[in-house]
Amino acid sequence: xxxxxxxxxxxxxxxxxxxxxxxxxxxxxxxxxxxxxxxxxxxxxxxxxxxxxxxxxxxxxxxxxxxxxxxxxxxxxxxxxxxxxxxxxxxxxxxxxxxxxxxxxxxxxxxxxxxxxxxxxxxxxxxxxxxxxxxxxxxxxxxxxxxxxxxxxxxxxxxxxxxxxxxxxxxxxxxxxxxxxxxxxxxxxxxxxxxxxxxxxxxxxxxxxxxxxxxxxxxxxxxxxxxxxxxxxxxxxxxxxxxxxxxxxxx
Numbered sequence: 001x002x003x004x005x006x007x008x009x010x011x012x013x014x015x016x017x018x019x020x021x022x023x024x025x026x027x028x029x030x031x032x033x034x035x036x037x038x039x040x041x042x043x044x045x046x047x048x049x050x051x052x053x054x055x056x057x058x059x060x061x062x063x064x065x066x067x068x069x070x071x072x073x074x075x076x077x078x079x080x081x082x083x084x085x086x087x088x089x090x091x092x093x094x095x096x097x098x099x100x101x102x103x104x105x106x107x108x109x110x111x112x113x114x115x116x117x118x119x120x121x122x123x124x125x126x127x128x129x130x131x132x133x134x135x136x137x138x139x140x141x142x143x144x145x146x147x148x149x150x151x152x153x154x155x156x157x158x159x160x161x162x163x164x165x166x167x168x169x170x171x172x173x174x175x176x177x178x179x180x181x182x183x184x185x186x187x188x189x190x191x192x193x194x195x196x197x198x199x200x201x202x203x204x205x206x207x208x209x210x211x212x213x214x215x216x217x218x219x220x221x222x223x224x225x226x227x228x229x230x231x232x233x234x235x236x237x238x239x240x241x242x243x244x245x246x247x248x249x250x251x
Contacts, residue, residue: 063108063109063200063201064108064109065109065201065203065208066109066110066113066208068208068210069207069208069209069210069211070110070113070208070209070210071113071117071209071210071211071213071214072110072113072114072117073114073117073118073121074111074114074115074117074118075114076118079115079118079119080158080159082100082103082104082115083155083156083158083159084158084159085099085103086099086100086103086156087156087157087158093186096156097186097188097192100156100188100189100192101192101195101196104192104193104196105196105199105200107196109197109200109201109205109208112193112196112197112200112205113193113197113205113208113209115193116193116194116205116209117209117214117216119152119155119189119193120214120216120217121216122151122155122162123148123151123152123155123216124216124220124221125166126151126154126155126162126165126166127151127221127222127224128166128169128224128225129224129225129226129227129228130168130169130170130227130239130240131150131151131154131165131166131169132147132224132226133169133228133236133239133240134165134169134170134172134240134243135147135150135151135184136228136230136236137236137240137243137244137246137247137248138150138172138176138180138184138243138247139183139184139185140247140249141230146185148190149185149186149187149190150184150185152185152186152187152188152189152190153184153185153186154172155186155189156186156189157175161175169239169240169243170239170240170241170242170243171242172243173240173242173243173245173246174242176246177246180246180247193205194206227239233248233250236248
């Protein structure tokens, strides 16, 4: 999906290539040196623009702010495409965080708000007792804040694993059995959209979100049903037998 600056860049490339083709047709022995230098100059400019990252796109303050407070939620497909690309383009969590940071920096302020609110919605969707039990086993203990960071991590695993986690938490074992020493949190996802917004606009994101239209903040969370007790490991084993076998150390 191209933004305004991408269209400008592609237009310049197209304009540069047209005279290049014409120059191939009109060159002659007398004008050959001049035409040749001009031709290669245009080709160089075209390739330079094609490979450029788009400085104007990343320059702070170059994207219009919303006219007032808004509360858009990013499209499901668009959101998961960003997450999936971050997984495909990275081999470690630090690389994924860097990819997400670079990608979000290219979004408009409205898109950044949409990304943040979609993340908040997914956090709420994943707020259940079974998943908290899974997090407790995987992390060797899990308070409320840790559970939030765990749900951020679950989101960054992609839609398939996220859906698996919220529907049948114990099946996360299939996705982590080869990486049981991970920290299983992704705290950075909480701040990346706001940081990108600040970098782009020099403004605070929260000042442009209409929270009267948002139903995914902490005060809207329903009471959570906890059917397990950390003091009674057997209750966790019943709920998440595969994760219990992988992670329980008898604490």
